[in-house]
Amino acid sequence: MFTEMHSLYEWAWVIPALPFLSFLLIAFVTKRSKGLSAAVSILAILCAFGLAIAIAVGVIGSGSEIVKHPVITSINWLDISGLKLNFGTVVDPLSTMMLFVVGLVASMVQIYSVGYMHGDRGWSRYFAYQSLFAMSMLGLVIATNLLELFIFWELVGLCSYLLIGFWYHKVSAREAAKKAFMTTRVGDFGLLLGILFLYGKYGTLDFVHLAALMNGTAQGFALAGGVGYITLTAFLLFVGPIGKSGQFPLHVWLPDAMEGPTPVSALIHAATMVVAGVFLVARIYFIFQHAAPGALEFVAGLGAFTAIFAATIAIAQDDIKRILAYSTLSQLGYMMFALGVGSLTASMFHLMTHAFFKALMFLGAGSVIHALHEKQNIWDMGGLWKKMPITGTTFAIGVLAISGIPPFAGFWSKDEILSAALQNGHPIIYAVGLFTAFLTAFYMGRLFFVAFMGPEKKENHPHESPYWMTVPLIVLAFFSTVGGLVALPYHNFAYYVRNYVSVNGVVSLEAFAHEGMAWGLAGISVLFGLAGLVLAYMTYVTETIKAEAVAARFPGVYKLLKNKYYIDEIYLWLIHNIMDGVGKVLYWFDIHIIDGVINGLALVTRGGAGGLRRVHTGQLQTYALVFFLAVVVVFLAYTMGTGQVSALNPLAMLGGVK
Missing domain, CATH: 1.20.5 (Single alpha-helices involved in coiled-coils or other helix-helix interfaces)
Structure with a gap:
């Protein structure tokens, strides 16, 4: 099976090439035809997604062979004295999972956009940008070396700038785009320094070669300048993910990114830009494992802090998209601290499930905004579930998934993160993650109960969205429901990701043993999630607890959270x-x-x-006179210096006597 699929894996480059081709076609050929532009964009991403599914099926069927022998296809891009660079693709469990996730979410967002962006003057430009965005992320996840990854990394940043500021006639959109671009540049500068540090010592940026050199032997450490050098490099490389994945203190751009069209928010927050940082740490995880323990401890600590920091802000926000934005920041913190506590599997698993339910909720929010004519404050909503049953039901699935309620997808991945934190000796981080799970359930319950179950507003006349928008919601709701079930059987895709070892040097130096569910710990996390939902229900539905009274009781805390610290x-x-x-x-x-x-x-x-x-002066006679006088002066100076002529007797100069 592995040999038969090998030729297919070598065509992985076609996956990002298809949306790039659609970008070129829209930009130079079909931009005057809205329908044709959308058709080209959607067809390209669907074909790319189909190829990603075919590769995923092959990876699952190949068993451990793809784990031991990832398929790397590359060509020489630059070969000069002292510098050799290859560009290519790598097919392994990690890249395959990311191709599937990015392809699925991008496809659903593109289809959904047909309904959401209907009538927009920038229709063709929007679909061209979306195609370029998808190409950039798809190219990033199959890159074989850090320079290739960095090029696509910067393209992702460019596309986010273009799409956040898509409605450039709005001052807020322009400023949000500039804020995102400048903030992430800070992180990218650190990443670039880390790349230069690596190349300066190793002479290569290829993931396989780097992992082979950094194999833990004395020779490997001596070549790298010791553990201290690797640790410094790891910290510099991590600055990039801090900016890209919105970790504190470079998180400030992410909530403002909501100024772009809502489908853009879904793509940025679910499967492209913000998860690029988490993916990068996973891809170069072998560097962090060779660094001093402080490197991974820092990743874990910052991730845990970001998770609870963003969750506390979310409980006091009123804009539906900003609540989801801070939720994304919190969940990214979960992924980061999972990496920090040593569980690559749990982090990537949560990245996958989070992509499903976060894309679902952002598109659900877009459906609400579309129905209410751009209203985004949850207090201007109410009673939407009755008028928008598909949107309401699918959004409820997203809320249950992110709250960690079984059997929805978020339960399985979040439980694995919390279990890894406790079992790997990080009880404080486990406690922070557990409390964050409670806060997550509370603020997501607050959003749902107020917007979908609250009193109807007479001035609102909501209606269900068209099929272009509801069908993607149903598809994503399906994956948000069953997406986590891959954790149950042994012989599945998650199993191969879980056991991906360092023999190939692409992802990790640690072999993760397959563990069964820690049902006791899972039960505790479920109770915390249910407690958060119940508290939200008592506060915003039955009003047993008065939210206004709590805010009045703690005005300083409420004001601090309301103003995002x-x-x-x-x-x-x-x-x-x-x-x-x-x-x-x-x-x-x-x-x-x-x-x-x-x-x-x-x-x-x-x-x-x-x-x-x-x-x-330009006059020859003047130059002759000056020359003559100069000769006389020189002669006089010389003769007077030798004492042969008396300056007091000019006759002596003529040969006379005293």
Whole structure:
């Protein structure tokens, strides 16, 4: 089976090539035809998704062979003295899972967009950007080396900028796009430094070769400059995922990314940009394992802090999309701390299930916004479940999945993360994750009960969305329901991801043994999730607990959470008072010191040139006279110096006597 599918794996490059081709066709051929542009974009991503499914079937059927021998296809891109670079594709369990997830979500988002973007003036431009976005992420996940990955990484950032600011006529959209672009550039600078550090010591950026060199032997560590050098490199590389995956303190761009069209939010938050950082850490996990323990501890600690930090903010937000945005930040924190506690499997598993239910909820939010004519405040909604049964039911599935309620997808992956934290000796992180699970269930229950089960607003006249929008919701709801069940049998796709070992050096140096469900720990996490939903029901449906009374009881805490811990304000203060102040000092130094020195040199040069200009008349007789006088002066100076002529007796110069 493995040999038979080998030729198919070599065609993996076609998967990102198809949406790229559709981008070119829309940009240069079909942009004047809205229908044709959408058809080209959707057909391309569906074909790419179909090929991804075929590769996934082959990987599952190949058993352990694909684990031991990932299929790498590459061509030489650059070969000069001291620098050899290859570009290609790698097919292994990790890349196969990502191809499936990105292909599925991108396909559903493209189909959904036909209904959501109906009548928009930038229709063709939107589908061109979406195609380029999908190509960038698909290319990123099958990259064979860090430079190739970095190129697609930057393309993902460019596409997010273009799509967040898609409605560029809105000032808020333009500013949000610039904020996302600049914030992630901070992280990308650290990533680039890490890449240079790696190449400077190893002379290669290929994942397989790097893993082979960093094999834990004395020679490998000596080549790398020791554990300290690897640790520094790991920290630099991790700065990129901090920005891309919205980890504190570079999280501020992600909520503002909601200014783009809602389908864009679904793609960014579920399967493309924000999970690129988590994927990168997973892909270069062997570097973190060779680094000092502090590297993974830092990843775990920052992830856990981001998870609870974002969850506490979400409970006080009122915009439906911003609640989901902070939910994404929190779930990304879960994925990161799963990597930090040593469970690559749990992190990737949660990345997959999260893509299903988060895309579902963002598209569900878009369906609501579409029905209510751009209203996004949950307090302007109410009673939507009756008027929008498909949207309401599918959204409820998403809420149950993210709350960790069995048998929905989020239960299986979130339980595995919490179990890994406790079993691998991180009880504090486990406690943080458990409390975050409670907060997640509470704020998602709050959103659902207020928007879908609250009192109807007479001014609203909601209606169910068209099939272009509801069919993708149903598909994603299906995967949000059964997507986690792959954790049950031994011989399945998750099993091969779980047991992916370092013999090939692509993902991990640790062989993850297949463990059964820790049902006791799972039961505890389910109870916390149910407690959060019950508390939300008592607060916003039965009103046994008055939300206004709680806010009045703790006004300082409520104001702090409502204003997102004033992180944006702190950044603005730092920019206006520190950066602008430093800029003013540097400006004064430039004007008065640097310019003074340069202008002084210019004045000296100009003065000297003015003096020299006066002795250049262009008349030959003047030059002859000056030359003669100069000879006389030189002669007099010489003779007077030797004492042969008396300057007081000019007759002596004529041969006379005293």
